[in-house]
Amino acid sequence: MINSDRRLVEQQMKIALIGAGRVATNLAKAFVARDMPIVEVWSRTRASAEALVGQLHELSPQGQCTCKAVWGRVEDVCTDADLYIIAVKDDALATVAQALHPGRESALIVHTAGSMSMSVITDTGHERSGVFYPMQTFSKEREVDFSCVHFFVEAVAPADETLLSEMAFSLTQNEDFVHHSTAALRRRLHLAAVFACNFLNHCCTLSAEILKEDGLDFSVMLPLVDETVAKLHQLPPREAQTGPAIRHDDKVTGLQQAMLAHHPELQKIYTLLTNSIQRYD
Numbered sequence: 715m716i717n718s719d720r721r722l723v724e725q726q727m728k729i730a731l732i733g734a735g736r737v738a739t740n741l742a743k744a745f746v747a748r749d750m751p752i753v754e755v756w757s758r759t760r761a762s763a764e765a766l767v768g769q770l771h772e773l774s775p776q777g778q779c780t781c782k783a784v785w786g787r788v789e790d791v792c793t794d795a796d797l798y799i800i801a802v803k804d805d806a807l808a809t810v811a812q813a814l815h816p817g818r819e820s821a822l823i824v825h826t827a828g829s830m831s832m833s834v835i836t837d838t839g840h841e842r843s844g845v846f847y848p849m850q851t852f853s854k855e856r857e858v859d860f861s862c863v864h865f866f867v868e869a870v871a872p873a874d875e876t877l878l879s880e881m882a883f884s885l886t887q888n889e890d891f892v893h894h895s896t897a898a899l900r901r902r903l904h905l906a907a908v909f910a911c912n913f914l915n916h917c918c919t920l921s922a923e924i925l926k927e928d929g930l931d932f933s934v935m936l937p938l939v940d941e942t943v944a945k946l947h948q949l950p951p952r953e954a955q956t957g958p959a960i961r962h963d964d965k966v967t968g969l970q971q972a973m974l975a976h977h978p979e980l981q982k983i984y985t986l987l988t989n990s991i992q993r994y995d
Contacts, residue, residue: 730754730791732810733801734762736852737826741801742766744860744885746773752781754792760785788813799846800825800835811835822874828904831897832868844869846878847900848885851911860885866895866903920980952994959991 729745731738734757742752752770757763763783771779784791788810791798798818802810804827814823815838823835824844835843847866850858865882869875875894882892895903918939922932945954958966967988974981 726751727796728753728794729797729799730756730795731799731801732756732788732791732814733799734766735801735803736854737848738799738801739766739769739854740852740858740860741799741826741848742770743773743857746770746779746781748884750881750884751779753795754782754784756784756788756791758785789816793817796821798823804830808834808837811840812838814838815840822869822877824869824878828866828907829901832870833897836870842869842871842874844874844878845895845897845900846881847895847903848882849903849907851915861887862891864891864893866893866900868895868897868900920983924980955991955994957991959988960995962992962995 729752731742731752734755755763755766763785767781767783770781800810807825807830811834822842823840824846826846828847832843832845845868848863850863863886867878879892
């Protein structure tokens with residue numbers, strides 16, 4: 715049972731954010747909006763670190779945000795934060811965690827990656843480590859509503875996992891959206907998310923390319939996409955499936971395959987997905 719986010723607020727836990735990309739930007743804004751102080755933002759470049767810090771100062775009541783920008787060497791990040799959240803590319807995680815460890819042995823260090831184990835931090839010799847994984851798609855241009863986000867948390871120490879759970883609850887305000895997770899479970903969740911989000915979005919990109927040939931804008935598809943997603947709130951995906959493939963309308967699927975003759979890669983994708991839909995029928 716998660717009590718509330720008061721423990722975090724009352725302690726005035728100092729958070730250092732390692733990264734200034736999509737995940738870091740959305741998390742930082744959400745933390746500041748909930749009076750959870752970000753003391754530093756680190757990025758490889760000065761421009762990105764200062765840009766995010768500037769946004770945090772704008773969001774915070776005048777004079778209350780003391781967040782500083784740090785760039786370049788990870789070792790230059792402050793050593794007196796209570797919590798370090800690493801939100802960088804997966805292939806940079808181990809290097810960043812290794813550079814961050816010395817001088818911060820008493821702090822809790824976590825990462826936000828879905829497919830990476832907590833061991834990338836514990837392997838540096840750091841005893842207080844964990845994972846704070848918000849399963850959502852993030853963009854800098856669009857702020858996420860964290861009340862709809864599921865969080866998957868893990869930590870070496872039970873007390874630290876409780877702390878991360880409270881932090882997640884402070885963002886989502888829904889106990890059912892805060893979950894304990896193992897590395898194996900997160901990897902499977904991330905894989906499923908690639909199909910449900912990344913591949914889905916790419917299919918919309920391909921749709922836009924097809925429409926462009928006739929001078930049509932993808933916006934004509936938005937009502938269709940919106941209804942497709944809305945149905946998934948009421949029906950299992952398999953039951954919500956429509957279209958010529960699920961109807962086994964070979965005349966239509968054959969025609970559409972022929973229309974893609976000059977786009978062999980699209981034709982291959984069309985055929986692969988059509989066959990996959992029919993195998994699940």
